[in-house]
Amino acid sequence: MTKIIVNATHKGGEGKTTNSIMLAEYCALIKGLKTLIIDMDPQANFSGRYIQMEYDPAYRGGKIPAIHPDFDPTTDHEWDGRSSIANIFYGEEVIPYPTAISNLELLPAHSHKLQEAEAVTKNDVLEKVHLQLKRFLELSDVRSSYDVIIIDTPPSKGPLTIAAIKAATHIVIPAQMEQFSIEGIYGMLQLWKQESYYRTKDNQIELIGILPNQVRDIKLHKHFLEGLKMMKGVSDYVMPRVIKKRAIYTEILVEDANPKSIFDLPKTNIARQEYEAACQYIMERVFTYGKEKSFSN
Amino acid sequence: MAKKKVFQISNALTEGLEETVTAAHNYNGELRVEIIPLKKIELDPENPRDLILTFEDLYNGIDKGDKNYLRKLSEKNSLLSLSNSIKDQGIINPILVYKHGNKYRLVAGERRTLASILSDKSDIQAKILDSKPTELKISLLQWVENVERKDLSLWERLKNLEKIIYSYSTGQNIPLDEITATNLSHLLGCSLPHAMNYIAVLTADNKLKTLIQHNQLKNLEKAALLATIQSQSTKDTAIEACLAGATLKKLKGILNQEKQSKSILKQPIILKGRGRQATFVNLGTTKKVQVAKLIIDSILDNAKVTHLKPHFSELNWSDYKSINHAFKQLLETLEQIEA
Ligand SMILES: Nc1ncnc2c1ncn2[C@@H]1O[C@H](COP(=O)(O)OP(=O)(O)O)[C@@H](O)[C@H]1O
Ligand SMILES: [Mg+2]
Numbered sequence: 187m188t189k190i191i192v193n194a195t196h197k198g199g200e201g202k203t204t205n206s207i208m209l210a211e212y213c214a215l216i217k218g219l220k221t222l223i224i225d226m227d228p229q230a231n232f233s234g235r236y237i238q239m240e241y242d243p244a245y246r247g248g249k250i251p252a253i254h255p256d257f258d259p260t261t262d263h264e265w266d267g268r269s270s271i272a273n274i275f276y277g278e279e280v281i282p283y284p285t286a287i288s289n290l291e292l293l294p295a296h297s298h299k300l301q302e303a304e305a306v307t308k309n310d311v312l313e314k315v316h317l318q319l320k321r322f323l324e325l326s327d328v329r330s331s332y333d334v335i336i337i338d339t340p341p342s343k344g345p346l347t348i349a350a351i352k353a354a355t356h357i358v359i360p361a362q363m364e365q366f367s368i369e370g371i372y373g374m375l376q377l378w379k380q381e382s383y384y385r386t387k388d389n390q391i392e393l394i395g396i397l398p399n400q401v402r403d404i405k406l407h408k409h410f411l412e413g414l415k416m417m418k419g420v421s422d423y424v425m426p427r428v429i430k431k432r433a434i435y436t437e438i439l440v441e442d443a444n445p446k447s448i449f450d451l452p453k454t455n456i457a458r459q460e461y462e463a464a465c466q467y468i469m470e471r472v473f474t475y476g477k478e479k480s481f482s483n
Numbered sequence: 484m485a486k487k488k489v490f491q492i493s494n495a496l497t498e499g500l501e502e503t504v505t506a507a508h509n510y511n512g513e514l515r516v517e518i519i520p521l522k523k524i525e526l527d528p529e530n531p532r533d534l535i536l537t538f539e540d541l542y543n544g545i546d547k548g549d550k551n552y553l554r555k556l557s558e559k560n561s562l563l564s565l566s567n568s569i570k571d572q573g574i575i576n577p578i579l580v581y582k583h584g585n586k587y588r589l590v591a592g593e594r595r596t597l598a599s600i601l602s603d604k605s606d607i608q609a610k611i612l613d614s615k616p617t618e619l620k621i622s623l624l625q626w627v628e629n630v631e632r633k634d635l636s637l638w639e640r641l642k643n644l645e646k647i648i649y650s651y652s653t654g655q656n657i658p659l660d661e662i663t664a665t666n667l668s669h670l671l672g673c674s675l676p677h678a679m680n681y682i683a684v685l686t687a688d689n690k691l692k693t694l695i696q697h698n699q700l701k702n703l704e705k706a707a708l709l710a711t712i713q714s715q716s717t718k719d720t721a722i723e724a725c726l727a728g729a730t731l732k733k734l735k736g737i738l739n740q741e742k743q744s745k746s747i748l749k750q751p752i753i754l755k756g757r758g759r760q761a762t763f764v765n766l767g768t769t770k771k772v773q774v775a776k777l778i779i780d781s782i783l784d785n786a787k788v789t790h791l792k793p794h795f796s797e798l799n800w801s802d803y804k805s806i807n808h809a810f811k812q813l814l815e816t817l818e819q820i821e822a
Contacts, residue, residue: 368492372499379507383514383627390511409490417497418674419504 189472190323190335191394192354194377197370198341201360201399203231204435206338208448209358212465214290215449219333222282224271225295226319226350227340228304233294235439236285248297254281272299274322275315286446291332304346315345320353334472343373351381351391356472360397360429363410371396394471395423397464400431427464432457494676502673509672510627516577518606519587524580524596527588527615534558534593541600565598574599577608579624581615590616619650626671637684637703638696644681647671653811656768680707694722704731712738766814775806782813787820 191209193202206223213219225232230239230249242248250268257267269281271293282291306315322328323335337354339347351357359374361367381391396414401407411428415421429435434457438448445451451458526532535551536558545555578592587609589596599607616624626643644667651670652659668678680703684695687710694700700709705725712718721729721737729737769775783792791813799805 368496368500372496372503375500375503375507379503382507382511384516385512386515387512393507405488406490410492413492413497414500417504418501419508420500423504 187355188323188329188332188335189356190337190354191356191358191468191472192337192339192350193358193360194339194347194350194374195359195361195367195370196341196343196347196373197361197367200341200362200367200370201397201429202341203227203338204439205358205360205397205399206232206336207235207439208461209465209468210290210336211287211447211449212462213334213336213469214287215447216462216465217469218289220331221290222293222328222332222335223290224293224319224335224337224350226271226300226346227295227338228297228300229340230295230297232338233292236287236290236292237283237294239294242296242298245298248301250296250298251283251294254283256281268296270294270296270299271319272296272303274318275299275303280322300340300346303349304340304342304344306345312345316348316352319349323353343377348377351377354391356392356394358394358397358468360399362400363398363407363414368410368414392471393423394468395425397425397427397429397468399429401428402431425464425467427460427467429460429464432460435461498674498676502677505674506627506672513612513624513627514610516608516610519580519609519611520606521596521600521604523585524578524587524589524607524609525583526593527590530589532593534597536562536597538597538600541597559601562594562598562601565594566601569595569598569604570602574608577610579612579621580609581612583615587611588615590621617650617654619647619654622646622650623670636698637701637706638698641681641685641695644685648685652765656807658765658767677703680704683707683710686710691722694726699726702731705734708734708738772800772803772806775810776800779806779810779813782817788813788816791816 193206193209195202210221210223213221223232223236228248233239233251234249238252239249240252242250251270253267254269257265259267265279269279269283271280272295273280276299280293282293285292303315306312319337328335337350339350357374357378359371361371375393378391378393385391398407398411401411411424414424434448437443438446448458448461453459524538526538536545536555540546540549540555541559545552545559549555574592574595576592576595578595579590580587580592581590582588590612592609596607610624612620622643626647647670648659648662648667651657651666652662657666664675664678664682667673667682668675671678684691684703684706687695687706691700691706691710695706700706708731709718709721709725712721717737721734724737725734779795783789783795795809798809
């Protein structure tokens with residue numbers, strides 16, 4: 187069965203996008219898995235790493251995906267040549283973009299269309315938004331094309347994040363070990379709990395855990411991490427891997443970066459080792475059925 | 484020398500995180516809603532009904548020869564407006580059913596089910612339990628659902644809790660006043676301090692309860708703190724400060740001034756009667772069947788209930804469960820007679 191991993195927390199700057207990138211490249215480059223990535227964040231950072239994004243002429247500051255490489259204006263009359271994940275909310279066709287990494291395909295963001303979905307408040311429409319991504323990912327065409335689907339979400343608890351959680355089989359919460367970040371964890375645990383109430387026992391959304399990110403060697407971070415590890419029940423969900431704050435994780439995102447991926451670095455590189463260990467942990471959890479997990483209840 | 488700095492995640496946040504995880508473990512899958520065919524739903528023959536209208540009456544039409552024809556007809560008419568709204572918008576709250584063979588037995592939502600049949604629907608949204616729920620389970624489910632609703636007042640939550648504690652106490656045969664915060668925290672899937680707060684508020688005096696009832700006191704932590712103040716004068720000061728909008732911290736300050744150092748909030752609290760209005764009588768337990776028989780027989784001698792005697796003649800006096808059940812029914816009958 188296709189695994190669907192969502193990176194979520196409603197605070198910005200925690201590492202959702204970074205972790206989505208690392209996981210996607212780990213799955214495609216290291217594990218050779220057929221991987222689909224989905225960008226639900228109107229800011230479109232995740233998309234921008236893999237395809238050209240253009241400024242939306244209609245909405246200032248908004249981004250839209252570039253023309254799809256398969257688009258042929260002489261034959262495609264019904265299609266404007268662009269496709270984004272937001273199309274699912276408009277009943278429009280969705281066509282994944284290839285990326286420079288074979289095995290890795292992308293359904294990019296479309297700022298304005300995603301913002302419209304995020305702004306929905308009317309109850310009946312809201313319910314549709316919540317379930318739309320799940321419905322789309324349940325299509326057998328989608329399932330049979332990919333081993334893993336990785337979703338990046340906006341920094342909110344709104345309809346787009348909820349839609350991603352409803353669609354997911356697994357959830358990862360990247361978080362800095364700081365006050366507002368811990369509150370962000372709380373918000374996400376609430377969504378996870380809520381979702382778990384409504385799913386059948388054999389189809390639960392599995393919380394892989396909190397991934398401490400941008401950790402520095404300071405007391406605050408150490409104490410908060412220890413604090414989390416001491417909490418009853420919560421401690422089971424603090425990942426035994428930690429990502430430190432390192433310039434390389436940001437540098438690698440620059441357009442002409444060399445190497446392009448953290449996984450192009452030599453195996454001895456400490457940053458690669460660190461993130462690879464985290465990705466390995468996450469993917470092992472994803473692919474072993476959650477039964478052997480023991481909860482210290 | 485400067486004190487070494489220690490950074491801590493606040494108690495409130497810790498509590499919130501712990502509660503959330505525990506609740507997720509305890510209740511996953513409990514609120515799942517599925518769409519099931521109306522044809523597969525049946526009434527639970529053991530549950531008392533308000534209506535006499537049956538599903539068959541709606542599917543096949545009410546038989547004119549039925550001796551209850553007129554009553555059934557009026558019941559059917561009383562469902563029309565609900566049925567119209569279901570036609571337009573579907574049902575708002577899913578019904579609650581449990582699995583029974585390849586059918587579903589109804590726990591809650593009889594009118595919604597009948598009205599859906601009436602509106603020619605073929606299926607209905609339902610929460611499905613794996614087996615017949617106890618009273619306790621039903622009130623717990625209500626609790627889980629309600630705590631998700633932020634618009635529920637503290638008073639409404641307390642009322643709900645009283646039901647839970649009462650069904651737990653009768654179900655487990657534990658006297659009410661022996662139910663601890665630990666029991667409650669396990670039941671609700673909440674943290675111990677949180678459960679302690681609830682118990683403190685449940686045992687609060689009438690003055691506090693009235694404030695809560697009128698929504699003047701909305702915050703659980705504050706209410707719990709006030710409830711545990713021993714000295715009446717401190718309590719009055721604190722209540723006044725609270726109504727004037729004092730923060731929890733400030734209230735704790737008032738308390739500390741009065742050196743209430745052994746704050747009850749720190750020890751496990753037992754749901755003791757002190758100041759709390761008891762709302763029911765617990766008739767106790769016994770291991771001796773002869774004693775139970777003596778009590779039941781004596782009651783059955785009372786003219787008001789002697790007609791029930793035949794029902795008890797077949798009671799299996801060697802089975803505690805049947806005796807409990809019979810006695811409970813006897814009590815319920817008496818309550819109806821005296822109502
Ligand atoms: N471990 C890290 N070390 C250094 N910089 C990081 C690390 N993780 C994330 N960043 C940087 O922090 C910023 C926010 O991260 P991002 O992944 O975009 O967060 P989010 O998607 O949650 O908003 C980005 O500029 C990113 O490059
Ligand atoms: Mg991001």
